[in-house]
Amino acid sequence: MKLRVAFRFIAVLLVLALAACATGPRVASQADPSADFSRYRSYAFFTPLALEQHGYTTITSNRIRAAVRSQMEARGYVLDEANPDLWINLNAYMQDKTRVTTMPEVDYDYYYSYRARSYVAVPYWRDRTDVRQYTEGTLNVDVVDVRRKQLVWEGVAVGTVGRVDPARQGEKIDAAVAAIFAEYPYRAGGAAN
Template identity: 70%
Template structure:
């Protein structure tokens, strides 16, 4: 392979690697709000029962850490935890699914032939596509805020991202970070309908 072909191949591989690295930097976070909801009336919260993240009927270490992270975010915004008469129910859900990415990368290669007239070899470039298949696990974390009196969803935040291997001691920090990313999209403080900068 000629130096030009090697340089072109390396450039294409580097571009593909940077593209994949950019996608893996953090979760994609979206949110949605009920425009008719009066957020000025919400001051207290509790967790919805049964919590979607505890679909098996019992709490896990992950669900407990996620609840702690959501409670910390709500309390940082001035909401008071009240199991008896909450204004908002907080519901949490998380799930994972296997995904596949198929990446087609153009490559250049060369065929060589000998010209008897010129008495030398010539390089003829040709293009082809290389197909790479990447399997990965995608995780989704939902935070729903439900008006307790009307039993109606008023705000939802969703984080979607690739799930990598995590050491047990790092898992809690990653859960905290994902929940904090979601709550960055929640602009309200307790008892205020005006949007505010998240803490």
């Protein structure tokens, strides 16, 4: 019986540890409260996208565009490059960051005491400083009312970017775009999700 309880406890701890490791990007969004989402049915990508600052598309920008297209079409919006209700603008950038943490820790030195005729442990405290360098990536999705030329919704995902193989990079892009659009509460014609 005790073995079974111990096994369940270890299994719960393992599930909690895996859940802690499986965190995705931090996502935030905001909507214009004065926007009338009931009249939006079509969209197009803004030209030129902020993501394509150098005047050409890249493999990554095409993958982000495809992920956004999939999310918009899943919500009932139609791609209409000639006369859209909404423009979608995309921007992404990376920034090198450094995280410095300092923690106090205790250690012991041993000295021989001639009076006690033995070794004595003497504690001393010091600060341990850890420096971690990483790259933080930010992906913005802006939804703009074409007629009013005004931002009506913005979604932002921020997360740590690591080196991954190209197949996994596409999966991570799709997951980040899906996380952003999980915050988008509207469907074509204005019905909330």
